[in-house]
Amino acid sequence: MNGQPHAEPSPLSKEGERFYQLLFRRPAPRQAIEAYVRACSILLPHLKSQALDPLPSSPSAIEALELATRLLNPSNPLTRRMHIMLYIAEANPGHFQDFVPQRSRRLCAWVQSGGYFLRTLGLLLRGMLLRRRYPLG
Amino acid sequence: MADVIIVGSGASAMAAAWELRNRKVLILDTGLTPPETPSLQKNLFDLRQGDPEQAEYLLGSDFQSLVNIQRSDLVSVKLKAPLIDFVIRGLPELAPLDAHEFVPFISYARGGLANAWGAGAYRYTDGDLEGFPINAGDLWPYYDELTTHMGISGVNDDLEPFFGHINGLQPPLPFNRNCGRFYRCWRRKKHQMARHGIHVGRTQLTVLTRELDGRPAYSGDNTSFFTTVNPSIYTPRITLDRLRQYPNIQYLPGWLVERFSAPGSHVEVHARALEGNGLRTFRGRHLLLAAGAINSGRIVLRSFDDTRTRLPILDNPVSFIPFVDLTAIGAATDMTGYEGGQLILIYEGPRFPGRVQGSIYSIISPLRSDLFFNFPFSLRGNLALTRHIIPAMTVLQLFYPDSPREGNYLRLGKGNLLEIHYQDQPKLGAVERLLIHKFFPWGFTALPPLVQFPKPGNSIHYAGTVPMERRDLKYHSDRECRLNGAPRVHLIDGSVFPHLPAKNLTFTLMANAMRVAHGLKL
Numbered sequence: 001m002n003g004q005p006h007a008e009p010s011p012l013s014k015e016g017e018r019f020y021q022l023l024f025r026r027p028a029p030r031q032a033i034e035a036y037v038r039a040c041s042i043l044l045p046h047l048k049s050q051a052l053d054p055l056p057s058s059p060s061a062i063e064a065l066e067l068a069t070r071l072l073n074p075s076n077p078l079t080r081r082m083h084i085m086l087y088i089a090e091a092n093p094g095h096f097q098d099f100v101p102q103r104s105r106r107l108c109a110w111v112q113s114g115g116y117f118l119r120t121l122g123l124l125l126r127g128m129l130l131r132r133r134y135p136l137g
Numbered sequence: 138m139a140d141v142i143i144v145g146s147g148a149s150a151m152a153a154a155w156e157l158r159n160r161k162v163l164i165l166d167t168g169l170t171p172p173e174t175p176s177l178q179k180n181l182f183d184l185r186q187g188d189p190e191q192a193e194y195l196l197g198s199d200f201q202s203l204v205n206i207q208r209s210d211l212v213s214v215k216l217k218a219p220l221i222d223f224v225i226r227g228l229p230e231l232a233p234l235d236a237h238e239f240v241p242f243i244s245y246a247r248g249g250l251a252n253a254w255g256a257g258a259y260r261y262t263d264g265d266l267e268g269f270p271i272n273a274g275d276l277w278p279y280y281d282e283l284t285t286h287m288g289i290s291g292v293n294d295d296l297e298p299f300f301g302h303i304n305g306l307q308p309p310l311p312f313n314r315n316c317g318r319f320y321r322c323w324r325r326k327k328h329q330m331a332r333h334g335i336h337v338g339r340t341q342l343t344v345l346t347r348e349l350d351g352r353p354a355y356s357g358d359n360t361s362f363f364t365t366v367n368p369s370i371y372t373p374r375i376t377l378d379r380l381r382q383y384p385n386i387q388y389l390p391g392w393l394v395e396r397f398s399a400p401g402s403h404v405e406v407h408a409r410a411l412e413g414n415g416l417r418t419f420r421g422r423h424l425l426l427a428a429g430a431i432n433s434g435r436i437v438l439r440s441f442d443d444t445r446t447r448l449p450i451l452d453n454p455v456s457f458i459p460f461v462d463l464t465a466i467g468a469a470t471d472m473t474g475y476e477g478g479q480l481i482l483i484y485e486g487p488r489f490p491g492r493v494q495g496s497i498y499s500i501i502s503p504l505r506s507d508l509f510f511n512f513p514f515s516l517r518g519n520l521a522l523t524r525h526i527i528p529a530m531t532v533l534q535l536f537y538p539d540s541p542r543e544g545n546y547l548r549l550g551k552g553n554l555l556e557i558h559y560q561d562q563p564k565l566g567a568v569e570r571l572l573i574h575k576f577f578p579w580g581f582t583a584l585p586p587l588v589q590f591p592k593p594g595n596s597i598h599y600a601g602t603v604p605m606e607r608r609d610l611k612y613h614s615d616r617e618c619r620l621n622g623a624p625r626v627h628l629i630d631g632s633v634f635p636h637l638p639a640k641n642l643t644f645t646l647m648a649n650a651m652r653v654a655h656g657l658k659l
Contacts, residue, residue: 023516035192039200043207067515074510080206082516086506087203091192096185099505100470101524109467109525116518123515 011051012037019085022059024098035088043084044077052077054134060123061130067120068127069136078136139163139387140659142406142421144394144436147249149630150427151373152279152647154380155286156654161385163421164377165408167245168390171223176366181359181502182472194220194363195504205507213595214507215253216242220364224252231393231409232432233552239452239559240594243431247390248374250429250597251643252365255478256343257496258289258644260301264492265638270607270616271649273301279648279655281305287371288349289341295327296338299483299492307346309339310355313474315462315499315531320480322579334486335575340478340496343371350379357473359502392417395553396440397424399623423625423657427650430631431547431557434602437612437620437628438549447546448612451601451637453536454562457589458569459511460581465529476501482533488567494639495535500527511587531581533572536596536639537563547602559593566590598642600631618653629653 009017016036020028055078056062062078069076089095139161143150146166154162174194177184184191196202197219204217216225224246227234234241244250260280263273281304290307312320323330323337330336345354355369365372380386392408399405404424409416426433434448478496485492500508505523512519512526544560566588573583605614613621618633620626629650631642 023520039203042200043203063516070510079510083206083506083510084200084203086509087196087200087504088192090504090506091195093186093189093191096182098520099523100182100185101467101528102469102472104467104469105525106467112521113466113518113525116514116521120514120518 012040015051016085019082022062023085024089032088036085039084039088040081056130056134064123064127065130065134067123068131076136138403139421141423141425141657142419143425143427145249145427146247146373146377147244147427147429148251148373148643149646149650151376152283153425153427153629153650153654154386155376156651158380158383158386160659163419164388165392165394165406165419166247166390167393167411168247169223169226169245170247171220171365174220177360177364179358180472214503215362218363221253224250228393233554235554236557238593239557240592241431241557242594242597243429248372248377251373254643255496256370257478257641258341258343259640261638261640261645262301265640268635270605275652276645276648279651282651283647287343288345289343290346291341292339294338296336296481296483310342310344310346310475312479313499313501314471315465316479316497318462319497319531319581330575333575334484336483338481340481342477345369359476361476362502394428394436396436397626398440399625404625423627426626426628427630430599430602433628433630433632434547435549435555437603439553444549446612447548448602449541450545450547450557450599451539452559452593453539453596453598453637453639454565455591455596456535456565456569458533458572458583459587460531460533460576460583461526462529462531463580463582467525468528470528471499471501474499474501484568488571491538492639493535493537493568495533497531497533500530500532535568537565538639539637541601562593598637600634600637600642602632603628604635605633606635617656627653
């Protein structure tokens, strides 16, 4: 505590936090957000490191929008930014188990994959509708 | 004056230098090296579970490993790793390049492209050498010598008719889980598959399973997608390090060879310093060019100030078939199995004119984020598929042969800009559909729309720019790989291959380089 007022997080930091929360369903660690902001400024300089705006407020709506947009344009800005966040998370030991299974869970894998298949279909329909309001490319 | 000047430090350059290790040899090389970082000494998955600094070598301090987010034409996930990308770092100001319908991977690194190779060592047979002015018997003694020098693990098996019987092999690596199951399925059906022209066997790899000359046996560390330093896996830098202990071998990094002149009794090599840009001339009795098929072609054209001639270029067309083993969905990751190609597939049948060769490997160490968006689900769904499907994935990478075609060539343009054109490509897909159909009953499934056909250049097997021929033609070489019209200049890399079999050429160009070096009249 140095008596200085807390700086308001930048729009890009807030965006990173939302994307992380969407992907991993837990609050984002500070280092991940800092890395996200830096990576965007290096990898997407033509976007001037601005946050994507507007985006839907609910995580599932963002997920739906990303899916529908990706089907039409795999290199759209929302997918690219999600990809950056995925890389940053994967290179953190705390996320090892999110990417690399150490135990066999065969039945669970089939059930979960089936469930996600149905969920993906639902999200795709929702995303197609959302694309009219949020055209991302 | 050196007895021999060798240009380059890649696989063929080092094979020739090893043969000439008792002569006065000067090796001129650009010699780019990886960044100074601690080597990865543990199993990759142990590092990934515990090392808080892993982003440095997985992503890079400037996120250079995420280059695929901006470029979709890069297929190799290995060559973008922060400790490996030096292998294909270009020199755009000193050696400018303009490629059309071709993704060139050119190395200026110490050790060349083989820093990141797949470590497969395949011998050419007389059938593979059809159209060459040499035969397998010319190469065989050098294959044997290299087998002893490099250390090759493997076994003589059903593929012996395609590779010959090989002595001096170390025992093969144990199978990783997916390749092991594929091989067991194959063994049960091999006679039936052979009737369709499909043959499978184990890969001969320059990966040690026994200690050799102080190099340890492979430990299953799975770091080869993130570092080029693994003494169990042969790279030309291992030979270079040994050669530098010989007082008569001089290695000069930091020089880009631009051209040569051959006044008669000796050869003059004109090189530019990477630092300071100064020009210097080196003299030797013979010149061995091993700058890679593309750059050796460039040096030859520049030496004759020729901006009109088109040199042919060969490249193996490639496809990738991602198979999922349905019985392994949800399995744990195989963390100690060897990550490279463990099986070879040969197809010889009516679906393609010419022999097709494939390499079968499991996906063990690449970052899952590299593959994340190959799955078609939503973000959360893809995260689950990444966990459940990738441990069950086996990839078959197919290579097709190539021959000279009119639309595929390189040419020197203005300002020494090297243009590469690759317009004539064979139609692929029929072999892939056959294999998908045949392997489905074993539980290995793939969908034809998911097969990838990368742009030309992605095989990273280039050849044929100054082919060896029996006829005396300009910009061709003879059976001793002497450039016609310049008898003291030899080409010892892939540039001399008049056509390119589907079989990986590295081991053969090394054997050929040794053969040429052995035949020099010194």
